[in-house]
Amino acid sequence: MRNPGFTMAALLLASLLAGCGSGVDTGDSPTDPGEATLLVRSTPAGATILVDGQPTGKVTPADVSAFAQSQESVVTLTLTGYHPWHGLARKMEGMTLTLDATLTPSSAGTGAIQLQSDPPGATVFLDNEQTAYTTPATIQNVPASQHVVEYRFAGFYPFREEVTVTPGRTASSTPVLTRLGQGRITGRVLDDQGNGVVGAQVGVRGLEVSTTTTVFGIFVLPNVPQGTYTLDAALATGDTALIGSRPDVTVIAGVPTNSADIVMSRSGEAGSITGQVVDTAGRPIEGAEIFASVAVAPGFLPDSTVAPRRATTNSKGRYSLNALATGFWVVTAAYPGYATVTRGISPQIYLSAGSTATVDFELPASSADTPHPPRQLGALAFTFPTTMTRSPSAYEAIRDRILRQAWGSRYEKLRAQRQSVRGRSAPAGSLIEVDLSWSAPGDPDIIGYYIGRSPRENTGYQLQDDLLNPHAGFWIDYDERLSPNTTYYYRVTAVNSKGLHSDPSNTAQANPLGQIQVRGPINQAASATPRFEWEPLPGAFAYDVQVFANYPDRFVDPIWEAGSLSASGTSVNYTGPMLQPGHTYYWVVLARNSGDPETITGWSISRITPFTIP
Numbered sequence: 001m002r003n004p005g006f007t008m009a010a011l012l013l014a015s016l017l018a019g020c021g022s023g024v025d026t027g028d029s030p031t032d033p034g035e036a037t038l039l040v041r042s043t044p045a046g047a048t049i050l051v052d053g054q055p056t057g058k059v060t061p062a063d064v065s066a067f068a069q070s071q072e073s074v075v076t077l078t079l080t081g082y083h084p085w086h087g088l089a090r091k092m093e094g095m096t097l098t099l100d101a102t103l104t105p106s107s108a109g110t111g112a113i114q115l116q117s118d119p120p121g122a123t124v125f126l127d128n129e130q131t132a133y134t135t136p137a138t139i140q141n142v143p144a145s146q147h148v149v150e151y152r153f154a155g156f157y158p159f160r161e162e163v164t165v166t167p168g169r170t171a172s173s174t175p176v177l178t179r180l181g182q183g184r185i186t187g188r189v190l191d192d193q194g195n196g197v198v199g200a201q202v203g204v205r206g207l208e209v210s211t212t213t214t215v216f217g218i219f220v221l222p223n224v225p226q227g228t229y230t231l232d233a234a235l236a237t238g239d240t241a242l243i244g245s246r247p248d249v250t251v252i253a254g255v256p257t258n259s260a261d262i263v264m265s266r267s268g269e270a271g272s273i274t275g276q277v278v279d280t281a282g283r284p285i286e287g288a289e290i291f292a293s294v295a296v297a298p299g300f301l302p303d304s305t306v307a308p309r310r311a312t313t314n315s316k317g318r319y320s321l322n323a324l325a326t327g328f329w330v331v332t333a334a335y336p337g338y339a340t341v342t343r344g345i346s347p348q349i350y351l352s353a354g355s356t357a358t359v360d361f362e363l364p365a366s367s368a369d370t371p372h373p374p375r376q377l378g379a380l381a382f383t384f385p386t387t388m389t390r391s392p393s394a395y396e397a398i399r400d401r402i403l404r405q406a407w408g409s410r411y412e413k414l415r416a417q418r419q420s421v422r423g424r425s426a427p428a429g430s431l432i433e434v435d436l437s438w439s440a441p442g443d444p445d446i447i448g449y450y451i452g453r454s455p456r457e458n459t460g461y462q463l464q465d466d467l468l469n470p471h472a473g474f475w476i477d478y479d480e481r482l483s484p485n486t487t488y489y490y491r492v493t494a495v496n497s498k499g500l501h502s503d504p505s506n507t508a509q510a511n512p513l514g515q516i517q518v519r520g521p522i523n524q525a526a527s528a529t530p531r532f533e534w535e536p537l538p539g540a541f542a543y544d545v546q547v548f549a550n551y552p553d554r555f556v557d558p559i560w561e562a563g564s565l566s567a568s569g570t571s572v573n574y575t576g577p578m579l580q581p582g583h584t585y586y587w588v589v590l591a592r593n594s595g596d597p598e599t600i601t602g603w604s605i606s607r608i609t610p611f612t613i614p
Helices: 007-020 393-407 409-415
Strands: 037-043 048-051 054-059 072-078 085-090 096-102 110-115 123-126 129-134 137-143 146-152 159-164 170-173 182-190 201-204 210-212 218-225 227-237 240-251 270-279 289-296 309-312 318-325 327-334 341-343 349-351 356-358 361-363 375-383 432-439 446-454 462-467 474-477 488-496 508-510 518-520 531-534 542-548 560-566 571-573 584-592 602-605 609-612
Touching: 037 072, 085 096, 085 159, 110 146, 123 137, 129 137, 159 170, 182 227, 182 240, 201 218, 210 218, 218 227, 240 309, 240 318, 270 289, 270 327, 270 349, 289 318, 309 318, 341 361, 349 356, 375 393, 375 488, 393 432, 393 584, 393 602, 432 488, 446 474, 462 474, 531 584
Parallel strands: 037 096, 085 146, 110 170, 270 356, 270 361, 375 508, 375 602
Antiparallel strands: 048 054, 048 072, 072 085, 110 137, 123 129, 123 146, 146 159, 182 218, 201 210, 201 227, 227 240, 270 318, 289 309, 289 327, 327 341, 327 349, 375 432, 432 474, 446 462, 446 488, 488 508, 518 531, 531 571, 542 560, 542 584, 584 602, 584 609
8 A cells, every 4th residue: 555654554565466466456357467458438339439649440339458558548539420529548457447438419519628727837738639828728619528638847747637618618627737756645634523624734844845725624735755754734713723743644756645634633732642562472563553543422433534643663563643632542553464453442542632642552463364345335426616605614514414314324423523613714625526435344454445436337447545544434535637427436445454355345426516506696685585596507406405594504504495496497485484684694505416315426515605685
């Protein structure tokens, strides 16, 4: 698994690769385990296939593996009566990738693409052809279809992404380019209750590299030289200062480092956990990996929504975790070939401000067999407005309310006893996220999970993250390349301390919707019985409208809700309790892609909009 700066992680990676080859087992069966397979399909079938601009002589559906010579290729499909379609094919040794394209009729018209890179001045390529544009720019009259935009700038890695253009609308692409020889770090900053912290400053200790967290505490540090670092996070709000750090974050040039989460606590209110790891003969185990997660009720289970704090034992088997938030903690020790041991569930481990808890481990030899697959994998896509007004906790609360209804007690365990941090402005952040949740397989010695994603249900899964985290049960995909009106499939595989991995979990499907736009009322007076209106959203099956007496957060429920409104309608009259003159209320419209709660795979949340009763 990643982060080779951790001795344990490097050993685990070596054992995993020795056991399963250089690919990840996702249930595919390529004909040659050493080569990548590229299958291309389209609706309708019969489209001519080009790879990197070169004709293949084949039409869909077809295997064009022999023509995809580069690590990442641009596949183009053409068919009379339809706009050309363009997609990226990224090869992974031993894997089968299937591109599944839906072609758009030529009569659909055109849209535009707004381009803005950091730094500006990048040369823009569209569908493998150089354009006359440099960023920032807007390309007009782009056929309504999927396209590939590429940015090239001297001294930076080229950046490619797929962009879907819809008729009469402007799609946007705003990448941060990565310098040659450097990598990027992504993660989240959370408070001691597990809520995303927006507006926190995140920096790399010893470097002049920093950024500010956006929606749900997400941060991206795009240009970090190769090496191992400590990340620091800080936020001052009123009389309260929150601080946090994450040591031993390893960056590899040209490779993203994911899930570098930081948990913050109030300044001066941190504790420490120290201890020793030995075998059954009392001999110290050097290089054992320690995972520490905040515990949440019920049952004081580890919080699986946050990447744990980690440490590695020294030659005497000792470890130390510092600057930990006050509260209950669960700690796990793992080492290849030994049983994984967890402390803190019974009896519990509690850290008070300035205190140090001693947690020792004795690891017996492992007798674990191949683990069972994770259970009950579920996926839900959420699309948010480009700029969130006021506190983002309101959007998080709306999302959590949906997840609670969808996943029930499983999500209650993840979010129990959390409080919202309010009053922070929210810059534009990731517009689409896919939330995954699963139940642990129950086997001993689980040390982590592989997350796989594919555009097709049964083939083509590519590794999105390798979670060296025995506490994981929740993961958020906030890949910048997630696109609306696209189907994504996910599978999760469990890995134990022997390097044995399970069969894949059940397949979960997510279908992100586009952004939903409200018409009114917007920032204006409305009648005592207002009529709420919004733009129709492609792919929506039904709408829900919620009205709040105050700006909504985790403690404000709607005073009125109109649910399951037909997608054929885009307005509804208010029929709830009497609205008070002079009072400002807030409303939001939610779109979903199914009428059955069991089959909803995508939601879109509009901007939370105020209106005042005259």
